Amino acid sequence: MAGDRDWWFDEAAGPLIRPYAMTRGRTRPGAPNLNLVTQIRASRNRSDLSQLTPEHQEIVDLCERPLSVAEIAAYLNIPLVVAKILISDLLELGDVVAGAPFQTSDIVDTKFLQAVLDGIRRI
Template sequence: MPTPQDGPWLDDAAGRLIRPYTVIDGRTRPTATLDLLSMVLATGAAAPPHLGPEHLQALDLCERPTSVAEIAAYLKLPAVVTKVLLSDLLDCGAITTHAPSYDDQPTDLSLLEAVLDGLRRRL
């Protein structure tokens, strides 16, 4: 999975120099219905030039099916901001989305137990 490169809007000591909602022009609602587990995949179509660098970073992360939650984590942005970015990309045809298929990938019980144990240790 590619990692987004830090740009001039990130500082090691101060963190993000641009407030997250600034990158989406203050919008708080995506135009598409996206769940945190929705899988996102790039279509190969180029993003329009008017989209910002965060859009391009998100698009780079969609080279293989990736969940909205993973993209938000890699971008270090709140989920709602990421959903707005992704809905912009969806609107211009640069990505497609689909609900996760639980039938194709059955849940590994040992993985869930390990996650639960880790959460219990942190609490």
């Protein structure tokens, strides 16, 4: 996947495709509730990925496991607002789903939580 990106990325200059080109001139995401820690995951019911831009496809590929919006921006080496706009597009198409960061109530292994707490107390 990294080899596919080499043609548009110059280590010294950064992305050769301008952010406004990636977002088609948009400056605000359509989904207003995206923040740095919103978890994004690829949907099981996807649209035709061949119709998506390479950046959109890369986000879907990255999100086979849940990633935060900030992680996606970092992996793609794009500004956060650009990541939010691209993710918003994918949310509208149903290719990804967004959720809140996991809560400690989602963790059922209390032994794990106790081990973490014990480790913090030893510090």
